[in-house]
Amino acid sequence: MKGIAIKPLTAEAFAPFGEVLEIKGAPDKIINQGLCGRHHDRAEMDFGPGGRAGISLFDAEPRALPYTLALVERHPEGSQAFLPMHQNEWLVIVAEPGADGNAAPGAIHAFLAAPGQGINFHRGTWHGVLTPLHAPGLFAVVDRIGETPNLEEHWLEEPLLITRG
Numbered sequence: 278m279k280g281i282a283i284k285p286l287t288a289e290a291f292a293p294f295g296e297v298l299e300i301k302g303a304p305d306k307i308i309n310q311g312l313c314g315r316h317h318d319r320a321e322m323d324f325g326p327g328g329r330a331g332i333s334l335f336d337a338e339p340r341a342l343p344y345t346l347a348l349v350e351r352h353p354e355g356s357q358a359f360l361p362m363h364q365n366e367w368l369v370i371v372a373e374p375g376a377d378g379n380a381a382p383g384a385i386h387a388f389l390a391a392p393g394q395g396i397n398f399h400r401g402t403w404h405g406v407l408t409p410l411h412a413p414g415l416f417a418v419v420d421r422i423g424e425t426p427n428l429e430e431h432w433l434e435e436p437l438l439i440t441r442g
Contacts, residue, residue: 278345278435278436278437278438279435279437279438280343280437280438280439280440281385281386281387281437281438281439281440282387282440282441282442283342283368283387283388283389283439283440283441283442284386284387284388284389284442285388285389285391286369286388286389286390286391286394286396288301290386290388291369291371291388291396293373294371294386294398294399294402294404295320295356295371295396295397295398295399295402296319296320296321296396296397297390297394297395297396298319298320298358298360298394298395298396298397299391299393299394299395300314300316300393304316304317305317305318320356320358320397321356321397321399322356322358322397322419323355323356323399323400324354324355324356324421324422324423325354325355325400325421325423327423327424327425328354328355328421328422328423328425328427329421329422329423330419330420330421330422331419331420331421331422332417332418332419333417333418333420334362334415334416334417334418335359335407335414335415335416335417335418336413336414336415337406337407337408337409337414337416338409338414339409339410339411339412339414340368340408340409340410341410342368342410342439342440342441343438343439343440343441344368344408344438344439345436345437345438345439346370346385346387346405346433346436346437346438346439347432347433347436348405348406348430348431348432348433349370349372349382349385349403349404349405349430349431349433350403350404350405350406350428350429350430350431351401351402351403351404351428351429351431352398352400352401352420352421352427352428352429353400353401353427353429354400354421354423354425354426354427355400355420355421355423355427356397356398356399356400356420356421357397357398357418357419357420357421358395358396358397358398358418358419358420359395359396359397359407359416359417359418360395360416360417360418360419361390361392361393361394361395361409361415361416362413362415362416362417363392363409363411363413363414363415364392364393365392365409365410365411366389366390366391366392366410366411367389367390367408367409367410367411367414368387368388368389368390368405368408368409368410368439369387369388369389369390369396369404369405369408370385370386370387370388370404370405370408370439371385371386371388371398371402371403371404371405372384372385372386372402372403372404373385373386374403381431382403382431385437387405387439389441397419403431
C-alpha cells in the first residue's frame with residue numbers, strides 16, 4: 278500500500294484547497310467595549326445559485342494513525358467549513374485536481390490541524406471525510422443547503438496509508 282506523510286496545516290500549504298481558519302496576528306478590529314478582537318472575513322464562503330448557508334453539528338468517531346484512506350468526496354455546489362468544537366489536533370486530507378479536468382482526484386495531501394484550527398474547502402475540492410484523531414469529534418460545519426445534490430464520492434483504486442511524518 279502506498280503511503281503519504283502528514284504535514285502541518287499552514288495557510289500557505291492549504292491555499293490551493295481553501296482557507297485555514299485560525300487566529301494569527303492582531304485582530305482587524307476591537308469590538309464589544311474593547312474586550313473582543315474580531316479577525317474579520319477569513320473564508321470565501323460559496324453557496325452557489327439556489328443555495329443558502331447552513332450550520333450543522335457533526336459528531337464524528339475518532340480515527341487512529343496510521344489511517345487508511347479509501348474514499349474522497351467533494352461538494353460541487355458550495356464550499357464547506359469545518360470548525361472544531363474541541364481543542365484537539367485533527368486530520369485534513371485534500372486532493373489536487375486530476376489530470377482529467379478534476380473528474381477524478383489527483384495527488385493527495387494530508388495535513389495535521391493544530392488545536393483551534395478550522396478549515397474551509399473551496400467549492401469542488403476533493404477531500405477526505407471528517408477525521409478527528411481524539412474524542413470528542415465535535416465540529417460545527419458551515420455548508421450549502423439547497424435542493425440540488427451537493428456530494429460526489431470517489432473510491433480510490435488503491436487505498437493510501439496516511440502516517441505521521
